[in-house]
Amino acid sequence: MSTTKILITGATGYIGGAILSALLNSRDAKNYEISALVRKPEYVTTLSAKGVTGILFQSLDDLTTIKEAATNHDVVINAASASHDQSAIAIIEGLAERRKNTGVHTAIIHTSGTSILADRPISGEWIDTAIYSDLDDIYSYEKNHREIYSQRVVDLAVVETGEKLGVTTFIIVPPTIYGKGNGFFSTISQQVPNLTRLAIKKGQAFVLGKGEGIWNHVHILDLAPLYTLILHSFLTKSPIPSGKPGIYFAETGEHTWLEVSQGIAKAAVAHGLLKDQAIGSISLAEAAKETGIDERLIELALGSNSRARADLSRNIGWEPSRGNLEFYAHFEAEVGAVAKEYK
């Protein structure tokens, strides 16, 4: 295999950091020349010591730098934002230029999230407890959805711009990601730590409504290998789905929001962060006030049903090794990490 130039966004984050480590530790690492778009000079220094070239940019709105960087790479792994369509489009435009200039096939592996499947059970607008497989036509599901939602907008833009400009697209759609990451910078996730901080602020763990919504989970160290698997398959020309059918879920089990809050409460009591394990119930309006996040978004993010099955990912050889047991056991460590912020 000749050298492949890979660019990653979000390398200082939880997901991107774990992907970068997986790339550096992969069997093909010697064939990869890896760069990362980052916002601070100190990140460039840290990455340089790991053999990764840092490229400075201002933000995801710095479309000129993003496009130019993509033009100099064969594959871009986009793990900075699931909700920023213009940067994803700039990446694909740059990869199309690369293909035009070199004749080499180019690809983007974009990160979405299973809130694309989320319903609205708290407001009662619509309830959808169906389980979606990534063997289903997820592109059409997103295209024909009743509601415009940023992550679906980006997914559609990625697929359609890729098709138009001749760039291969893969979209990975993680659910709640948990566990300690192994990136060089941020190594903790968002949902459980954020809920823990809120529980501490309110003096009690809570759920929206009754907390009956069901979501999936995946451990960060099971998720990252799905990226390297898809990358390897693309580079070795294995015939795996891309474009419209190339939307891959990643899950290893399900939980309810109530179970998450119970896990947080138990661990928070053990760490002396809460007095008891009682679970309160709050309204969308209260949750929005507490978090500063829009009511519409918080319903999707913290109260919905979103049920996925990663059948396609497993069909192409993804072999996650952690399941429900690891998920239910992880609260202790994740709440423990948040506890350090309060010392």
Ligand SMILES: NC(=O)c1ccc[n+]([C@@H]2O[C@H](COP(=O)([O-])OP(=O)(O)OC[C@H]3O[C@@H](n4cnc5c(N)ncnc54)[C@H](OP(=O)(O)O)[C@@H]3O)[C@@H](O)[C@H]2O)c1
């Ligand atoms: N964690 C989850 O459970 C989960 C599940 C599904 C989907 N997702 C989605 O995946 C994406 C990444 O998640 P994460 O958990 O890895 O988040 P994270 O730890 O906060 O990392 C975000 C990364 O993206 C970069 N970034 C964010 N906004 C940027 C901007 N405006 N300009 C330039 N760089 C920017 C950050 O750079 P700096 O270091 O410079 O801030 C960081 O490298 C998010 O869109 C998230 O919604 C997350």
